[in-house]
Amino acid sequence: MDVEIVGRMLSTLPPDDDHPYRTGPWRPQTTEWRADDLPVAGELPPDLDGVYLRNTENPLHPAIGRYHPFEGDGMIHLVGFRDGKAFYRNRFVRTDALLAETEAGESLWVGLAERADKGKRTDGWGARGHLKDSSSTDVVVHNGQVLSSFYECGDLYALDAMTLEPRGKADWHGAFPRDRGVSAHPQVDEHTGEMLFFNYNAKAPYLNYGVVDDKNRLVHYVPIELPGPRLPHDMTYTENYAILNDLPMIWDPGLMSRGMFLARFHPELPTRIGVLPRRGAASEIKWFSFDPTYVLHWTNAYEVGDEVVVEGFFQHNPEPSIAPDASYYERINRFISLDGFESRLHRWRMNLVTGECSEESLTDSITEFGMINAQHGGRAHRYTYAATGVPGRFLFNGLTRHDSVTGAEVHYSLADGVFGSETAVAPRPGAKSEDDAYLVTIVTDMNSDSSAALVFHAANIDDGPIARVELPERVSSGTHSTWAPGSDIPGWRDQSPAEAAARL
Numbered sequence: 120m121d122v123e124i125v126g127r128m129l130s131t132l133p134p135d136d137d138h139p140y141r142t143g144p145w146r147p148q149t150t151e152w153r154a155d156d157l158p159v160a161g162e163l164p165p166d167l168d169g170v171y172l173r174n175t176e177n178p179l180h181p182a183i184g185r186y187h188p189f190e191g192d193g194m195i196h197l198v199g200f201r202d203g204k205a206f207y208r209n210r211f212v213r214t215d216a217l218l219a220e221t222e223a224g225e226s227l228w229v230g231l232a233e234r235a236d237k238g239k240r241t242d243g244w245g246a247r248g249h250l251k252d253s254s255s256t257d258v259v260v261h262n263g264q265v266l267s268s269f270y271e272c273g274d275l276y277a278l279d280a281m282t283l284e285p286r287g288k289a290d291w292h293g294a295f296p297r298d299r300g301v302s303a304h305p306q307v308d309e310h311t312g313e314m315l316f317f318n319y320n321a322k323a324p325y326l327n328y329g330v331v332d333d334k335n336r337l338v339h340y341v342p343i344e345l346p347g348p349r350l351p352h353d354m355t356y357t358e359n360y361a362i363l364n365d366l367p368m369i370w371d372p373g374l375m376s377r378g379m380f381l382a383r384f385h386p387e388l389p390t391r392i393g394v395l396p397r398r399g400a401a402s403e404i405k406w407f408s409f410d411p412t413y414v415l416h417w418t419n420a421y422e423v424g425d426e427v428v429v430e431g432f433f434q435h436n437p438e439p440s441i442a443p444d445a446s447y448y449e450r451i452n453r454f455i456s457l458d459g460f461e462s463r464l465h466r467w468r469m470n471l472v473t474g475e476c477s478e479e480s481l482t483d484s485i486t487e488f489g490m491i492n493a494q495h496g497g498r499a500h501r502y503t504y505a506a507t508g509v510p511g512r513f514l515f516n517g518l519t520r521h522d523s524v525t526g527a528e529v530h531y532s533l534a535d536g537v538f539g540s541e542t543a544v545a546p547r548p549g550a551k552s553e554d555d556a557y558l559v560t561i562v563t564d565m566n567s568d569s570s571a572a573l574v575f576h577a578a579n580i581d582d583g584p585i586a587r588v589e590l591p592e593r594v595s596s597g598t599h600s601t602w603a604p605g606s607d608i609p610g611w612r613d614q615s616p617a618e619a620a621a622r623l
């Protein structure tokens with residue numbers, strides 16, 4: 120391995136830290152690496168060509184009050200595959216807040232679990248208006264650039280898709296909605312080059328929906344009427360429609376007026392799914408009501424005749440009960456462990472002509488963080504690849520492939536002490552079938568204090584990985600990932616990864 124350290128951030132976290140999401144598999148990284156010619160066990164297919172990207176939370180300073188795992192500083196990991204070889208880069212997302220806290224040498228903003236007025240800075244970003252935008256939730260590639268995002272809305276930070284060098288914030292020719300930001304899960308439609316997004320806020324308008332085209336122009340942006348502030352986390356789309364939602368998980372209004380944000384589930388209210396033409400006026404949205412639940416992530420949507428079909432993860436227990444004397448650490452896990460909220464793959468159907476709708480559970484298996492072959496985004500898909508969770512923790516211990524035609528499921532379990540990340544689908548160039556693809560994930564291996572990227576054949580995950588690529592340092596667990604083919608990355612074939620890094 121040809122490896123060098125290219126950066127290091129100063130951490131002021133105490134050596135005896137005991138927070139479960141700043142230690143163990145969540146131990147933050149502070150070092151930035153360039154590593155080429157990574158050691159490979161097995162064989163990397165030469166036609167695996169592109170980059171796997173993952174966002175992680177890596178807090179540098181003790182939180183003001185309580186720390187929540189989703190507020191740590193964003194760090195993007197890139198594992199690139201080219202000509203049967205692999206390379207690795209990682210970079211902190213140099214957010215405005217990270218730079219301010221680095222200068223101060225301490226945390227300035229409160230996190231998700233604290234009162235707004237406890238912060239040293241009470242300005243800020245996000246749906247609540249006072250949060251630190253840590254850009255640590257999702258990562259997508261749009262128009263050849265990596266974009267990182269924050270789940271309670273913020274800026275989109277751009278990074279080079281080969282080197283991860285910072286490229287500023289998404290600006291959209293001056294039209295980026297700085298007052299509201301963009302929520303975690305913008306959706307890139309490979310067929311049109313568009314990026315669909317939304318933002319939400321505690322103040323009206325509670326939801327805005329927008330479209331950015333393949334020239335980074337904001338070509339559509341409309342407020343969507345909701346009965347009050349909501350906590351939408353994800354959206355999806357079909358060829359012709361954007362799919363938005365109004366879910367009965369609502370900030371407690373009494374607490375909110377006192378600067379505290381606590382989400383409560385309201386089983387007396389329906390789940391509402393909104394179907395809007397992708398460039399439609401707000402008045403064109405059609406709402407359909409379903410059984411109450413919370414959906415953290417949708418997997419896809421598509422059209423069949425007059426119907427719009429949506430798939431995602433239905434939480435069967437959106438507000439898990441907990442002992443009254445539970446510690447804060449136990450309370451954190453309540454809302455973020457898969458077995459706690461019992462998320463199962465689910466399908467909702469909506470007839471746009473008759474207004475009829477129906478829904479069905481697709482499996483008994485508890486999974487989340489599902490990915491499909493993105494070439495099928497907005498079009499009918501067959502396979503979903505999703506994570507299984509460690510009971511009581513936000514950690515992934517395996518991978519399940521769900522066949523939505525037959526209902527069959529195949530599972531691959533990671534070894535004890537080994538934790539995966541969201542697994543991305545890398546279609547083979549010229550593939551003739553949906554699962555003629557590779558899967559890529561990063562594992563955090565506590566047994567060997569190391570990390571690796573694993574590559575699977577999408578059609579045979581139960582055979583285990585076909586290649587294991589060693590990374591220079593153990594990667595912290597984190598949140599979302601994506602795959603971008605080399606053909607989408609400017610300059611991908613013009614120079615080697617090492618040459619690209621040397622030019623910086």
Ligand SMILES: [Fe+2]
Pocket residue numbers: 256303304352415416599
């Ligand atoms: Fe998410």
